[in-house]
Amino acid sequence: MGSEVMARAAAATTAHADSAASVSATPTLAELLAQLDELVGLKDVKSQVHRQTALLRMSGLRAQKGLKVPTVSRHLVFVGNPGTGKTTVARLVAGLYRALGLLTKGQLIETDRSGLVAGYVGQTAIKTSAIIESALGSVLFIDEAYSLAEDDFGEEAVSTLVKAMEDHRDELVVIVAGYPDEMKKFIESNPGLESRFGTTILFPDYSEDELVAIFRKLAAASDFEPTSGCIEKLRELVRAEPRDAGFGNGRFARNLFESAVGHHAWRLREKTEPSLAELRRLHADDLPER
Ligand SMILES: Nc1ncnc2c1ncn2[C@@H]1O[C@H](COP(=O)(O)OP(=O)(O)O)[C@@H](O)[C@H]1O
Numbered sequence: 001m002g003s004e005v006m007a008r009a010a011a012a013t014t015a016h017a018d019s020a021a022s023v024s025a026t027p028t029l030a031e032l033l034a035q036l037d038e039l040v041g042l043k044d045v046k047s048q049v050h051r052q053t054a055l056l057r058m059s060g061l062r063a064q065k066g067l068k069v070p071t072v073s074r075h076l077v078f079v080g081n082p083g084t085g086k087t088t089v090a091r092l093v094a095g096l097y098r099a100l101g102l103l104t105k106g107q108l109i110e111t112d113r114s115g116l117v118a119g120y121v122g123q124t125a126i127k128t129s130a131i132i133e134s135a136l137g138s139v140l141f142i143d144e145a146y147s148l149a150e151d152d153f154g155e156e157a158v159s160t161l162v163k164a165m166e167d168h169r170d171e172l173v174v175i176v177a178g179y180p181d182e183m184k185k186f187i188e189s190n191p192g193l194e195s196r197f198g199t200t201i202l203f204p205d206y207s208e209d210e211l212v213a214i215f216r217k218l219a220a221a222s223d224f225e226p227t228s229g230c231i232e233k234l235r236e237l238v239r240a241e242p243r244d245a246g247f248g249n250g251r252f253a254r255n256l257f258e259s260a261v262g263h264h265a266w267r268l269r270e271k272t273e274p275s276l277a278e279l280r281r282l283h284a285d286d287l288p289e290r
């Protein structure tokens with residue numbers, strides 16, 4: 001990234017800090033980092049995002065003082081199984097980059113192969129360019145990006161992407177996500193990708209305790225209170241769930257929570273005036289049987 005851009009970035013950061021107390025509803029750097037830290041587990045993911053943030057912020061401050069700025073790649077590879085928090089963290093990264101002044105919008109534009117590839121030769125470049133256009137100033141998040149390495153259509157999407165990352169180097173940030181092995185092959189399949197995606201962040205599967213903690217967080221965030229019996233049964237369900245390719249990680253915890261909320265409503269359906277405690281409490285019965 002040019003040092004002129006980094007200087008602008010730093011100026012934007014300062015301006016943002018000055019006006020933080022005013023109307024802006026945009027979260028600050030500190031707020032976004034706090035949201036990151038509040039996520040369950042993901043210790044190494046958090047420290048890598050903190051480091052990346054510090055590096056980009058310092059580059060901006062150095063550029064502002066006319067110092068040389070080493071090229072810091074802003075693009076990231078997120079590897080991990082489904083439900084391990086990749087989309088959640090990508091959304092925070094988009095906000096962080098905006099708070100750093102590196103992106104003007106800081107939205108997360110999510111897509112995958114079907115959003116980029118068209119069925120006719122020549123059409124894919126047009127479709128991919130349109131998505132890229134909509135993602136300028138934001139983060140373009142490409143899920144299961146390795147599926148682009150499968151055929152010529154995917155290749156057309158990749159070459160369009162690589163060119164856009166060069167042409168719009170100051171306005172476009174790309175995060176590609178997918179299973180670890182497939183993503184490694186994908187990145188290595190194209191020198192343009194290899195040179196642009198320098199940083200890979202690994203999202204591990206969640207432990208039993210972490211899945212219970214995610215369930216608890218989802219419940220607390222919606223004013224529900226699982227009883228100790230509910231948590232005990234949750235643990236059994238988590239233990240019994242096969243950790244195969246279909247394992248949902250965070251999504252498994254979320255699905256259990258959503259089904260418990262449905263069951264809770266059904267259980268209390270005949271109470272005209274449930275008490276506050278009844279309205280809040282999730283019982284073991286609210287969870288599905290194994
Ligand atoms: N570390 C975490 N802390 C709290 N909730 C999480 C965490 N990781 C995942 N979740 C929950 O699990 C769901 C799936 O996460 P997501 O970010 O979509 O995973 P991925 O993109 O890797 O498939 C989300 O709805 C989120 O609520």
Ligand SMILES: [Mg+2]
Nearest residue numbers: 083086087143
């Ligand atoms: Mg996702």
